[in-house]
Amino acid sequence: MHHFEKIQEIIQNAITGENFTEEPRALYEPISYSLNTGGKRLRPALLLMAVDLYSSDIESFVLPALGIEIFHNFTLVHDDIMDNASLRRNQPTVHAKWDTNTAILSGDAMFIKAYEYILKYEGRKAHAIYRIFNRSAMRVCEGQQYDMNFETSSDVTEKEYLHMIELKTAELIACSLKIGALIGGSDDEEADQLFEFGKNLGMAFQLQDDYLDSFGDEQAFGKNIGGDILADKKTYLLIKAYEKADARDREKLDQLIGNKNIDSQSKIMQVLDIYYRLGIERITAQKAEQYFNDALEILDNLSKTNEEKRPLTELAHSMMKRKK
Ligand code: IPE
Numbered sequence: 008m009h010h011f012e013k014i015q016e017i018i019q020n021a022i023t024g025e026n027f028t029e030e031p032r033a034l035y036e037p038i039s040y041s042l043n044t045g046g047k048r049l050r051p052a053l054l055l056m057a058v059d060l061y062s063s064d065i066e067s068f069v070l071p072a073l074g075i076e077i078f079h080n081f082t083l084v085h086d087d088i089m090d091n092a093s094l095r096r097n098q099p100t101v102h103a104k105w106d107t108n109t110a111i112l113s114g115d116a117m118f119i120k121a122y123e124y125i126l127k128y129e130g131r132k133a134h135a136i137y138r139i140f141n142r143s144a145m146r147v148c149e150g151q152q153y154d155m156n157f158e159t160s161s162d163v164t165e166k167e168y169l170h171m172i173e174l175k176t177a178e179l180i181a182c183s184l185k186i187g188a189l190i191g192g193s194d195d196e197e198a199d200q201l202f203e204f205g206k207n208l209g210m211a212f213q214l215q216d217d218y219l220d221s222f223g224d225e226q227a228f229g230k231n232i233g234g235d236i237l238a239d240k241k242t243y244l245l246i247k248a249y250e251k252a253d254a255r256d257r258e259k260l261d262q263l264i265g266n267k268n269i270d271s272q273s274k275i276m277q278v279l280d281i282y283y284r285l286g287i288e289r290i291t292a293q294k295a296e297q298y299f300n301d302a303l304e305i306l307d308n309l310s311k312t313n314e315e316k317r318p319l320t321e322l323a324h325s326m327m328k329r330k331k
């Protein structure tokens with residue numbers, strides 16, 4: 008069995024082996040930077056762990072797994088432009104370090120590279136896998152558009168929020184597991200079970216990302232705390248705050264959200280103050296926990312031994328305990 012650290016190492020070695028040294032440097036250097044500033048490598052690890060459930064040969068599938076990681080990093084490079092974020096993994100984001108045009112074009116090139124790597128899988132299920140990946144990649148874009156639409160909307164419901172994060176985040180995590188299962192030789196039903204496991208895990212993961220964006224430790228998280236508040240993101244936290252607020256807090260939130268003329272730190276402090284007062288920390292953690300438990304139950308029902316499923320179970324647990 009390959010455990011998370013071992014798989015992270017395999018993925019890291021593969022990335023180091025692909026050094027993106029082509030010309031012009033202004034195009035390729037940000038790619039190399041984006042892929043080498045750390046990152047937890049969750050999606051390729053989940054993919055390879057799913058392969059490992061059905062096949063003893065994970066080494067042959069490292070490059071297609073890398074394709075998913077490159078795609079993920081591409082989404083982050085563009086997401087940071089869209090979210091006006093200047094810090095990721097404790098380093099300046101690509102558009103902050105270079106400029107926006109560079110981040111757009113290097114991101115585009117990463118998207119192309121992602122396909123190049125995924126297409127290195129040429130096995131029996133290749134066409135099905137390309138279709139699954141395409142569908143998920145498109146759904147990520149749909150989720151990202153809803154996320155942006157919601158910035159300027161003041162009546163986003165919990166249901167709409169959950170649909171948005173299912174698209175922008177849970178989909179790619181689920182798709183990684185499903186692709187891994189199919190590559191490894193699972194039947195369609197098992198692959199779908201792993202997809203559902205990933206979907207629920209991904210929901211928990213994004214809820215926790217929203218949680219950490221407000222309540223996390225900046226040094227550990229590696230992103231600027233309060234970024235979602237400044238961008239007027241309709242996170243689970245904000246939706247619940249509105250739900251719990253009395254007339255006075257509601258009025259205060261109305262004054263703060265969408266207001267680009269207040270000092271940033273003051274806006275963050277005032278919103279956080281309301282979150283703390285209304286117990287949003289606990290409410291959000293509970294919702295994440297609920298999806299996490301559903302995920303574990305689905306995994307439990309997969310007909311493999313607990314020993315075989317242990318790497319996935321452990322990785323899922325470590326995703327929920329994360330500070331970064
Ligand atoms: C960040 O994903 C984007 C979200 C979907 C929340 P990760 O937290 O997996 O990012 P890295 O690659 O480990 O930095």
Ligand code: IPE
Binds near residue numbers: 082090092
């Ligand atoms: C990211 O959501 C989802 C995708 C990149 C597709 P966030 O915008 O919350 O991710 P972070 O917090 O910037 O990593």
Ligand code: MG
Binds near residue numbers: 086
């Ligand atoms: Mg975003």
Ligand code: MG
Binds near residue numbers: 087092
């Ligand atoms: Mg973001």
Ligand code: MG
Binds near residue numbers: 216217220
């Ligand atoms: Mg976030």
